[in-house]
Amino acid sequence: MPQATALYTAKTKRCEARKKKRRMTEPTQTESPDTTPLILDVDGTLLRTDMLYESLWAAAGRNIAATLKTCVTQWRAPNLLKHALCEIAAPNVALLPLRPAVLDLADAARQAGRAVHLASGSDQALVEAVAQRLDLPGPHFGSDATRNLTEQSKAQMLVERFGEGGFDYVGNSNADLPVWSKARRIIAVSPGGTLRHRLEAMGKPLEVVEDRSDPFALLREMRPHQWIKNLLLFLPLLVAHEFGLSVFLAALMAAAAFSIGASAIYILNDLLDLESDRLHPEKRNRPIASGALQIRNAMIASAGLVVLALTSAWLVGPPVAALTLLYMLTSLTYSFWLKKRRWIDLASLAFMFLLRVLTGAVAAQIAVPGVVMAFVFVVFFTLACVKRMTALARDVDHGKLPGRGYGADDFRALKVLAAAGIVLSAAAFLLYAFSGHSGGLYGSQMIFAATVLPLTLWLFRVVRLSELGREDYDPIQFVTHDRIGLMIMVIGVALVILSL
Structure with missing residues (x-):
């Protein structure tokens, strides 16, 4: 029996060797390569944006x-609309996300x-530009x-062009x-549940x-950290030492309306600044510029926020609603025109901060x-001035x-x-510190007047750091994170409290 088993094993090995030799000598059969072209939609698929809306805001x-x-x-x-918008101003395709x-x-x-082909509802010239960008x-x-x-x-x-399937x-x-119904194979980018079921049903x-996309993209675009600016609406209460509940609630409601309205304009401003934001080392990461927030959704959100802001302001009173509208119209004019005008833009920015104080005064009466x-x-x-100096100081291209x-x-x-502004700010503060109005509110006008020292020091520090390019592009971010500056502010607040 062991001899028979050995003979069988030897015979099996000889057969396997002959089969292996045949496989090595016979020509191999290879699968033909897949040459089916791949067609890419552009808007919302290859790009995280839509070139129709990009064209609309570039033209605007x-x-x-x-x-x-x-x-x-x-x-x-x-x-025809797409082509006409491109004739006014085409978006910079090289910067699209x-x-x-x-x-x-x-x-x-x-x-x-x-082969890879682009197929898009966007204007042919823009599609060709995207293709050229990607070679x-x-x-x-x-x-x-x-x-x-x-x-x-x-x-x-x-x-x-390619035949069905x-x-x-x-x-x-x-x-x-x-x-997709005519394609051989379906490739879908982040389809929702309903769309996915319909695609699966095609078999x-x-x-x-x-x-x-980022679920918090809209909230980030609204820039809630900028709402701190609207604390200026409470300045009239501090100046008059009025701290009643009804007065506070009126100012709070007005500040909320201003914050909502400001967010609406921030969105609009970013829509108009898409190209310049994408060229900026930090602003390129903003939700709309980066494609995290779709332009269409941003437009809808901005319109809704305008309505909400005016409705909230109207609940405080028609004059507050009128001032809120004036602020938004001024901001709109700034976004479209004033920000491109030297010197005028500086006065416009200052005026919009002044409107905050005036609105708080009207709300609190x-x-x-x-x-x-x-x-x-x-x-x-x-x-x-500091904002513009910072941008120039940090501009590598000069x-x-x-x-x-x-x-x-x-x-x-x-x-x-900026230097003249520091001097005039100090002069205006001293004029108020020794005025009859402050005399009836502060126990020591001299101590109150001494507050001009930390105020002037803080302004000088901000101007100097911007001159050196060491300040943040966003002044609010800088102010809230500058420890030395915050210490100077604390000293100023302490002097005001001591003067009471």
Whole structure:
């Protein structure tokens, strides 16, 4: 028996050796490579933004009147509207935020020898610019004078070009359903639950690319840390030493309305500043500029906040609502025009801070001395100079500030204005400290007047640090995190308390 087993084992090994030899000598059969083209939607898929809305705000920033006229006359023909907006001002495609996960898909397809094409409802010229940025040979497809390349129109064009089932398609929304129905393979970017069920029901190979947006993007865009500026609405209460509950609640409600209205304008300002923000080392990370918050959603949020702000202000009183509206209109004018005008922008910023004090006075029904209003204006005019000085000092190119009217040659003039602002702020404070109004409120006018020393020191420190480029681009961030500056403020508050 052992001999038979050995003979069987030897025979088996000889057979396996012959099979192995045949496999080595026979030609191998290889699978043919997959050459199915990959089609990428652009808006919201390859890009974390929509080029129609990018074009709208680029055009609005260039010429608001022409933009409004174009929207009114061309809204029935989206393809013509897109082209007309680009004629006014096209967005800077090189700065538009990309979606890395989709870019990886495109790179993998190209490395595998597959063609990659862009197909978008955006204007053909913008689609070609995106393709050129990514070095994609093409051809690529966008809207033109004869067609708006979306939904059924896009699906029909791709079928005519590649045949039904002759392409894989990457999209992100319900508008892509007609195209997915004609594709061989479905690739969906962060589909919601309902869209995902509809895609699964098609019975085609489905790949989901998860790239969720920041759930707190809108809150960050509203910049709640900036609401601290609206503490100025309580200044009239402090000046008059009025601390009754009804007065406090009126000022609090007005401050809430101002904060909401300010957030609405922050959003609008960022929509107009998309290109300059993307060129900025810190502002490029803002939610809209980075693509974390979609432009359409930002527009809806801004409109809703305007309504909420005016409604809240009206509950305090019609005059408060009127001042809140004036503030928002001034901010709007600043965003569209004033911020691009040298020197005028500084006065505009100071005026908007003055409006906060005036609104608090009206809400609380308190009269504020004119010298106090002058003091507020001069202090914030100085801080506006500081803001521009910081931007110039930290500008590595030493050229024109993007979206602003200032260049390196204006730095010295800004320093002179800031120095004058420090002197005038101190003079205005001393005039009030020794006035009859303060005499009836403070036990020691001399101690109260001494508060001018920490005030002047703090302003000098802020101006000097901005001159050296050591201040934050955001003054609020700097003020709230500067320990030495906060200590100086504490000394000032202590002197005020001692003077009572």
